[in-house]
Amino acid sequence: MNDLSEVLYTSDELARRVGEVAAQIDADYEGREVLLVGVLNGAVMVMSDLQRAMKSHVQMDWMAVSSYGSGTQSSGVVRILKDLSMDLEGRHVIVVEDIIDTGLTLSYLMSNLASRKPASLEIMTMFRKPEAARMDVAVKYVGFEIPSQFVVGYGLDYAGRYRNLRDLGILAPHIYA
Numbered sequence: 001m002n003d004l005s006e007v008l009y010t011s012d013e014l015a016r017r018v019g020e021v022a023a024q025i026d027a028d029y030e031g032r033e034v035l036l037v038g039v040l041n042g043a044v045m046v047m048s049d050l051q052r053a054m055k056s057h058v059q060m061d062w063m064a065v066s067s068y069g070s071g072t073q074s075s076g077v078v079r080i081l082k083d084l085s086m087d088l089e090g091r092h093v094i095v096v097e098d099i100i101d102t103g104l105t106l107s108y109l110m111s112n113l114a115s116r117k118p119a120s121l122e123i124m125t126m127f128r129k130p131e132a133a134r135m136d137v138a139v140k141y142v143g144f145e146i147p148s149q150f151v152v153g154y155g156l157d158y159a160g161r162y163r164n165l166r167d168l169g170i171l172a173p174h175i176y177a
């Protein structure tokens, strides 16, 4: 597909990195069962790969959220479109995200989830942009730090498309035109 101007990470590189993060989670949570909470839709690919790369018992659940606010400016206030099926109380929860840009949505989500009394609560994101450094929430697991450019593939979309690309890349300018 020539809709990308540049491939940042190939599917092989993504798989290798997910394997490393999975091994780290296995080690950190030894003897404890983890509940992965995926944020739809972007986290679909990383959730699927991360779980299969993990060796310990793991469960999964999903949430869908949308940011309130006008246009492209995220207000940081989140509407829950689909809530979790499971009760978080006493569980070791890791929120799985595709990408963190400003982190506004995630900050709100984390305080919401923390109020449900999980035994522990951490974040895994596949990609993180520099802007996220200003976030007040600590992110324990990061796949790749990427530049401030609009990327697609590996679950990430532009207007609903490109989630199914196996590589992560920068969308070619002619696509926006």
Ligand code: 5GP
Pocket (backbone or CB within 6 Å): 042, 074, 098, 099, 100, 101, 102, 103, 104, 105, 106, 149, 150, 151, 152, 156, 157, 158
């Ligand atoms: P934040 O609240 O961290 O600013 O925004 C996070 C959300 O914005 C992500 O879950 C994703 O949906 C979207 N997003 C941020 N950066 C990108 C990007 O480079 N590409 C795509 N496709 N989505 C992005």
Ligand code: MG
Pocket (backbone or CB within 6 Å): 039, 040, 042, 043, 097, 098, 099
């Ligand atoms: Mg996301």
Ligand code: MG
Pocket (backbone or CB within 6 Å): 042, 156, 157, 158
């Ligand atoms: Mg999107």
